[in-house]
Amino acid sequence: MTHNKTDNVKSGWLKRLNVGLKRSSDYLTDSLRKLTFSHKLDEETLSELEDILISADLGVPMAAKVIKDLSLKNITPENYDHEIKKTLAAEISSVLDKVSKPIPTIFEKKPYVMLVCGVNGSGKTTTIGKIAHQLVGQGNSVLLAAADTFRAGATEQLKIWGERTNCEVFSKDPGSDPASLVYDALEKAINDRTDVLIIDTAGRLQNKSELMEELNKVVRVIKKLDPDAPHARLLLLDATVGQNAHSQVKLFSEAIDISGIIMTKLDGTAKGGVLVSIASQYDITIHAIGVGEALEDLNNFDPDDFALSLVGDN
Amino acid sequence: MFDALSSKFTDIFDRLGKKGVLSEGDVDSALREIRVALLEADVSLQVVKEFVSVVKEKSVGGEVLKSVTPGQMIIKIVFDELVEVFGPDNTSIDLQATPPVSIMMVGLQGVGKTTTSAKLAYKLTQDENKKLLLVSLDVARPAAQEQLSILAKEAGIRSLSAILGEQPVGIASRAMKVGVSEGYDIIVFDTAGRLAIDQELMRELSEIKNIVTPKETILVADALSGQDAVNTANEFNSNVGLTGVALTRVDGDSRGGAALSIRSSTGCPIKLMGVGEKLGDLENFDAERIAGRILGKGDIVGLVEKASQVIDETEAKKSAERALKGKFTLEDLGTQLSQVRKMGDMKGIMGMLPGIGKIKKQVADANIDDKMISHQEAIIFSMTPMERKNPKLLNGKRRKRIAAGSGTSVQEVNRLLKQHKQMAQMMKKMGKSGGISGLDASVMGQLNQNFGQFRG
Ligand SMILES: Nc1nc2c(ncn2[C@@H]2O[C@H](COP(=O)(O)OP(=O)(O)OP(=O)(O)O)[C@@H](O)[C@H]2O)c(=O)[nH]1
Ligand SMILES: Nc1nc2c(ncn2[C@@H]2O[C@H](COP(=O)(O)OP(=O)(O)O)[C@@H](O)[C@H]2O)c(=O)[nH]1
Ligand SMILES: [Mg+2]
Ligand SMILES: [Mg+2]
Numbered sequence: 001m002t003h004n005k006t007d008n009v010k011s012g013w014l015k016r017l018n019v020g021l022k023r024s025s026d027y028l029t030d031s032l033r034k035l036t037f038s039h040k041l042d043e044e045t046l047s048e049l050e051d052i053l054i055s056a057d058l059g060v061p062m063a064a065k066v067i068k069d070l071s072l073k074n075i076t077p078e079n080y081d082h083e084i085k086k087t088l089a090a091e092i093s094s095v096l097d098k099v100s101k102p103i104p105t106i107f108e109k110k111p112y113v114m115l116v117c118g119v120n121g122s123g124k125t126t127t128i129g130k131i132a133h134q135l136v137g138q139g140n141s142v143l144l145a146a147a148d149t150f151r152a153g154a155t156e157q158l159k160i161w162g163e164r165t166n167c168e169v170f171s172k173d174p175g176s177d178p179a180s181l182v183y184d185a186l187e188k189a190i191n192d193r194t195d196v197l198i199i200d201t202a203g204r205l206q207n208k209s210e211l212m213e214e215l216n217k218v219v220r221v222i223k224k225l226d227p228d229a230p231h232a233r234l235l236l237l238d239a240t241v242g243q244n245a246h247s248q249v250k251l252f253s254e255a256i257d258i259s260g261i262i263m264t265k266l267d268g269t270a271k272g273g274v275l276v277s278i279a280s281q282y283d284i285t286i287h288a289i290g291v292g293e294a295l296e297d298l299n300n301f302d303p304d305d306f307a308l309s310l311v312g313d314n
Numbered sequence: 315m316f317d318a319l320s321s322k323f324t325d326i327f328d329r330l331g332k333k334g335v336l337s338e339g340d341v342d343s344a345l346r347e348i349r350v351a352l353l354e355a356d357v358s359l360q361v362v363k364e365f366v367s368v369v370k371e372k373s374v375g376g377e378v379l380k381s382v383t384p385g386q387m388i389i390k391i392v393f394d395e396l397v398e399v400f401g402p403d404n405t406s407i408d409l410q411a412t413p414p415v416s417i418m419m420v421g422l423q424g425v426g427k428t429t430t431s432a433k434l435a436y437k438l439t440q441d442e443n444k445k446l447l448l449v450s451l452d453v454a455r456p457a458a459q460e461q462l463s464i465l466a467k468e469a470g471i472r473s474l475s476a477i478l479g480e481q482p483v484g485i486a487s488r489a490m491k492v493g494v495s496e497g498y499d500i501i502v503f504d505t506a507g508r509l510a511i512d513q514e515l516m517r518e519l520s521e522i523k524n525i526v527t528p529k530e531t532i533l534v535a536d537a538l539s540g541q542d543a544v545n546t547a548n549e550f551n552s553n554v555g556l557t558g559v560a561l562t563r564v565d566g567d568s569r570g571g572a573a574l575s576i577r578s579s580t581g582c583p584i585k586l587m588g589v590g591e592k593l594g595d596l597e598n599f600d601a602e603r604i605a606g607r608i609l610g611k612g613d614i615v616g617l618v619e620k621a622s623q624v625i626d627e628t629e630a631k632k633s634a635e636r637a638l639k640g641k642f643t644l645e646d647l648g649t650q651l652s653q654v655r656k657m658g659d660m661k662g663i664m665g666m667l668p669g670i671g672k673i674k675k676q677v678a679d680a681n682i683d684d685k686m687i688s689h690q691e692a693i694i695f696s697m698t699p700m701e702r703k704n705p706k707l708l709n710g711k712r713r714k715r716i717a718a719g720s721g722t723s724v725q726e727v728n729r730l731l732k733q734h735k736q737m738a739q740m741m742k743k744m745g746k747s748g749g750i751s752g753l754d755a756s757v758m759g760q761l762n763q764n765f766g767q768f769r770g
Contacts, residue, residue, distance in 0.1 A: 016599075051359055053360050053540070054353060054359050055358070055539050055541050056389060056541065057540040057542070059353075059354070060350050060353050062355060090719040107473065119538065119566070120424070120426070120563065120591070121423070121424025121425060121536070122423060122424065123423075145655075150591070151458040151461070151591075152460075152461045152464035152465050152468070153458070153459075153460040153461030153462075153464055155462075156457035156460050156461075157455070157456045157457035157458075157461070158458075159655075160456035160457060161456065198556070205563060205565060205567070206566075207565075207567035208565075210674070235408070237537075238424065238538075239542075240536065240538075240540060240542050240543070240546070241537045241538055241539060241540055242356035242538065242539055242540020242541065242543075242568070242572070243354055243355075243356055243540065243568075243569070244356070244538045244540075244566065244567070244568035244569070247567055247568070251497070265422075265423065265424075265509075267509065267547065268422065268509040268510070268511065268542070268546075269509070269511055269542055269545045269549075270508065270541075270542035270546075271541075271542070272539070273538065293423070293454070293455075304553060
């Protein structure tokens with residue numbers, strides 16, 4: 001278990017992460033346990049292992065790759081269960097290591113602009129509340145922009161997170177143009193010398209080109225005021241998502257060049273294994289994971305923890 | 315969302331189809347690919363296994379191996395099996411009880427419960443002309459009650475006003491009283507999202523259920539979800555007892571395998587599907603249609619069935635053999651055109667074609683229609699038998715005559731001749747590269763004939 005000692009709040013989170021991830025890996029653990037009665041890595045065993053990875057949403061090609069590597073390894077029969085888990089975890093975390101990096105907390109350029117997007121219900125608004133909570137805790141001033149002007153009650157929802165985190169929320173009437181709202185919000189952040197501006201956007205399906213164009217327009221408008229912004233373009237993925245996550249990453253990246261991913265709802269039974277194949281295919285950072293609905297339920301993404309939890313060895 | 319799976323299947327069977335007769339090994343490799351396709355479509359592994367074994371059982375029979383179009387036979391088996399898993403279901407919402415009839419919406423966080431509650435209430439006021447009450451039992455998500463009341467107002471439906479601090483069980487009892495005293499026909503209860511493993515919240519759901527005694531308990535599930543869809547659906551089913559499923563975000567580009575997983579693991583009928591974010595974007599789930607979409611709009615299967623109705627297989631085989639030897643005459647083309655015409659209108663045929671969005675668009679843009687086909691038929695009909703056998707005879711003068719005789723223009727005659735030449739060449743090439751079966755050649759020929767000219 002790797003601890004980031006500089007972060008004292010984190011030990012609390014880690015516990016939550018482990019509880020969350022442990023639950024989500026129980027199925028995998030059970031399945032692995034069943035396998036300990038086998039004696040060597042024959043075809044059947046390998047294919048059973050592959051099934052386990054597939055059931056964790058790794059996807060067929062990624063599962064096949066991991067299993068192929070595993071099939072080349074010497075596994076001692078007595079240490080079978082442990083060896084398999086170790087190898088699986090090592091394989092998985094080696095893929096994830098390269099892409100893991102926390103959300104920045106110290107900002108050279110101010111306001112630092114974060115644009116948060118994703119499909120409907122992926123956890124954008126909630127996660128913004130959690131990020132704001134962290135940043136405020138570290139002494140930053142944060143402005144939230146309620147650029148989801150489409151979904152009923154979206155502004156009210158963000159305002160409640162604003163109250164919970166003591167952050168000001170910039171909003172307009174429902175149905176307002178999100179791009180011009182964002183422009184005004186950024187202008188305000190610049191004038192007020194705010195440290196961070198976090199923009200909540202309406203959920204959108206990546207195959208709706210007019211909605212993706214709307215998102216791209218938000219970015220273009222931001223660039224009029226600051227060519228370097230938005231500094232972080234975050235894509236939120238729900239842990240229950242299946243292989244459609246590939247399409248989400250691809251099309252959101254095409255629209256606004258996604259810089260990082262946050263995966264939410266890892267406190268449930270879904271394993272989020274699709275992250276592994278995404279990490280192996282895209283040059284995208286994975287920042288954090290959501291492990292609950294409360295303010296502090298956001299954790300830095302830790303590849304080792306994630307991998308170990310995925311194979312049920314923690 | 316099912317289109318992606320369709321094109322996958324189409325790829326597999328295109329390859330198979332072109333090989334002609336299949337060996338048992340071919341069937342096995344087709345099944346392996348079906349397995350992968352279904353998994354990539356997020357159908358749960360366990361369901362995929364059952365599905366594939368059923369398809370296998372039905373495929374190894376002599377029927378498939380003997381068939382001229384074995385690939386298409388397997389598609390038909392897969393299709394029929396999909397239809398069987400999905401239905402036949404009664405997707406109607408059960409309202410047979412003394413009013414107020416309760417409907418309870420349950421599911422994970424963010425799947426679309428609130429939106430679907432409002433959409434369903436709206437649908438019931440429109441379709442059934444009922445007096446509806448919408449009730450939010452979500453005190454967990456910030457502004458959830460507000461969200462439902464905004465949607466209700468938009469739909470012109472009353473929502474129960476919230477009382478600050480009132481808990482879900484209390485709200486539910488109050489709603490039932492209001493329902494009776496104010497004479498509502500139906501009450502739709504939106505609940506807070508919860509994890510299936512959250513014991514406490516699942517207990518709360520049972521408690522609510524005891525109070526509102528819903529006629530329908532509907533699991534709202536996301537079409538984007540992966541392997542976990544099965545676990546979640548099973549958990550909700552065993553904890554609260556589901557009567558139906560509403561699948562949301564069917565307007566996305568996910569392959570939607572979750573639909574198959576949930577249906578076959580819980581046995582609960584999928585009753586509704588959400589196809590957008592607006593109030594009106596809720597449709598009845600249609601098993602045939604969705605199973606069809608898995609293969610591509612009903613499609614290849616429907617096309618093959620239609621084709622076999624109008625095309626005499628032996629005749630088709632003969633003509634295909636001729637074509638593959640490079641002897642595809644204008645006579646053959648004429649026969650094909652009339653077969654296409656008999657199969658129905660072009661739009662219908664286009665609607666049946668799977669996964670080839672680009673071509674479809676080209677065809678739509680090019681305005682291909684039934685008139686064009688009958689024009690082409692008329693052109694061939696206006697030729698002499700000699701001319702049909704030997705197009706080289708067709709000099710300028712003859713072309714003018716044919717144009718006049720068919721009521722078309724010389725350009726149209728020229729275009730047809732050019733197409734025929736290209737087709738004949740293409741078929742000859744196909745013949746050299748291993749051949750295609752009779753029905754395939756015939757169907758493909760017709761389709762190619764009609765698309766070829768737009769590919770440029
Ligand atoms: N259990 C759990 N629930 C979460 C997590 N993150 C978000 N949620 C819940 O998921 C639901 C949707 O979250 P939102 O933050 O509203 O998602 P959104 O992406 O803003 O949704 P739209 O604006 O409707 O597109 C809410 O009920 C949240 O409480 C998480 O990490 N774990
Ligand atoms: N595109 C699309 N979005 C949907 C559909 N159903 C719900 N949504 C969106 O999904 C998000 C979450 O929906 P909501 O009803 O708040 O989910 P709840 O948390 O389960 O109550 C919202 O942004 C909705 O607009 C659908 O069928 N298609
Ligand atoms: Mg939101
Ligand atoms: Mg809701």
